[in-house]
Amino acid sequence: MSLSKWAGFVVTAALLSGCQIKPQMEKTQLTKAELKTLFAGKTVESYSLSSGATSFTYYSPDGRARQVRFWEPRDGYWKVTDDNEICLSMEGKDFSCRPVFQEGDRYYKYRMDGDEWVRVIRYRQFIDGDRL
Numbered sequence: 058m059s060l061s062k063w064a065g066f067v068v069t070a071a072l073l074s075g076c077q078i079k080p081q082m083e084k085t086q087l088t089k090a091e092l093k094t095l096f097a098g099k100t101v102e103s104y105s106l107s108s109g110a111t112s113f114t115y116y117s118p119d120g121r122a123r124q125v126r127f128w129e130p131r132d133g134y135w136k137v138t139d140d141n142e143i144c145l146s147m148e149g150k151d152f153s154c155r156p157v158f159q160e161g162d163r164y165y166k167y168r169m170d171g172d173e174w175v176r177v178i179r180y181r182q183f184i185d186g187d188r189l
Contacts, residue, residue, distance in 0.1 A: 084158040100188035102181040115187045
């Protein structure tokens with residue numbers, strides 16, 4: 058093997074030795090009971106993965122919701138379905154329902170895009186009580 062080929066081999070091997078394949082994080086859909094425990098009576102910080110917007114929502118145990126998004130307050134309602142989805146209806150609009158999955162120590166809201174689940178919201182923190 059020529060010196061230039063040997064040097065190319067060594068450089069390539071060194072570069073590849075630093076590469077790691079990130080293991081796929083197993084995701085588990087939360088149940089109705091888990092969703093109620095996680096959200097009810099909490100102020101939740103949400104991060105939109107598409108727009109980059111952050112919002113804070115208080116999920117009252119009585120089904121009311123108060124949210125601050127873009128520094129503007131909004132009122133609405135929330136519920137959890139028997140299909141294990143959390144639903145929000147803000148400012149009189151129809152309920153939008155989506156499943157929430159846990160991946161390691163993180164929580165994500167997903168939507169179906171064709172035949173594939175796509176992350177739409179990352180829940181950053183769940184704080185006890187109404188912090189709005």
